[in-house]
Amino acid sequence: METTLRPYRSLLYIPGSKDRALEKARSLPVDAILFDLEDAVMPEAKVGARDTLTAALAEGGFGPRAKIVRVNGLDTEWGRGDVAALEGADIDAILLPKVISAADIDALAALCDVPIWAMMETPLAIFNALEIAAHPRVQGFVAGTNDLAKELNCRTRPDRLPMQMALQTILMAARAHDVIAADGVYNQFKDEAGLEAECEQGRDLGFDGKTLIHPAQLEVANRVFAPSEAEVELARRQIAAYEEVLETGQGVAVVDGKIVENLHVETARKTLAKAEAIAQPALA
Template identity: 45%
Template sequence: MKRPRSALFVPGDKPRAIAKSRTLGADVIILDLEDAVAPEHKEQARENICAALQEGFPCPVWVRLNISGSIWEQADQEAVLCEKPDGLVLPKVEEAGVARSMTLGVPLWLMIETARGVLAAPDLAAEQSVAGLIVGANDLAHDLRTGPDPERTPLLFALSAVVLAARAHNKGVLDAVYNTFTDTVGFERECLNGRALGFDGKTLIHPSQVETANRSFGVSPADVEAAHELLQAWEAGRREGRSLVTVRGRMVEEMHVKAAQDVLAQAGTSAPL
């Protein structure tokens, strides 16, 4: 699966929202049993999610479970076994043993939401069952005792540390949600900031955010054209035995070739022969 540009949280106790999510164009839907569901609605949410998984989705579907050790943990796991989702999201993970103890045979996405989680990120990303890491910035900011900052300056070290851990182990990594979904300018700015930091995509809380996230973290036609141009120049240079290849006045090295190949892979197109 291509790494998602957009992963939309949908409350498990809202069947209409679950049904609508199939039409929104998000790369991934995350059916939520945790923060978005009140304690008295947990059981109904499990039933809704089980039914939705059996009905199917046009995109990959993950389920966010309640925190490990909670009174809902066993019931959550039993519910998702009704029809295995494409992934499980585990909140507030701080130790690799939590991922190791999950034996449901489903790829795991671990939420990094505390200082301890950030420091453990390299070990978490190294786990074989882990497909990727997700930053939970709201809880992380609280744990770090930082104040609000539209540029996320107090969180930059932690955000980069999570990206670094994921990249070191070739795992996916998703940026945190943006709470003020009516602030479209601020949301797009944070998407572009997340892409610049190295995130694959962004977790979302509202349908209106899907298009912007897909565009911000996606591959444009211009990106694809530039990648093809670079790869064609590289292959031509190799056939001609040239040790130095340039494209538009820029020297091309192996890392540029790999980056161009990654662009085409994300776009779902082929490199030139």
């Protein structure tokens, strides 16, 4: 389980095989780096990518950014070797692809002692989302929307209507067990307006942030998934109004014509805490 309010507005995939990309990642304004040994690495380069990535991790310099490694599936010839190579590495979590059930998490948990994130990219994963989220080693979900669309044979639409049941199921399970939930990637990395619309939809659904495929997408994701100035100001006024009523013991708290209850104050405090965490120099 995640025990801090570390922001996950932006989670950028970085190929574990490319020294230049790994070096650049050290200076990017990203909340989490998804070091990729799976889809971003060709089969003939996978073994070498382990050495490249572990050397970069040993060198360090990634600052406060969450360091998450996507390994190959344990049913492939590379998966177990990936996990073994990461033993003792300075990482925050391992991201397991093609998760189907909690049994897949058990298999990885037996091989490592770091938190586990699950790629939710198959129909069975969606149906088993609650049991996967309930696993004590699971810290995060990543919606694998490209693979899921292929499995569903659904159309790609700006409103992602064919994907809504899956996205909302991922979120329901994640929220039921206090698991981080990251939205899937937006493939057209030069389409800033489309990315912003999809980030806004993911934010409004309840995702913590967006997985990204290109550094050019960072500004939009960081901005959309951060509390706005108006939201921060409203949160402060809600807390102040509620605390004043508690102190005087009279009436009910009202802000902008709306009653403020304890649940609103809890949300307001989370908003302020998230804004404060984002304001740290390395993440702002």
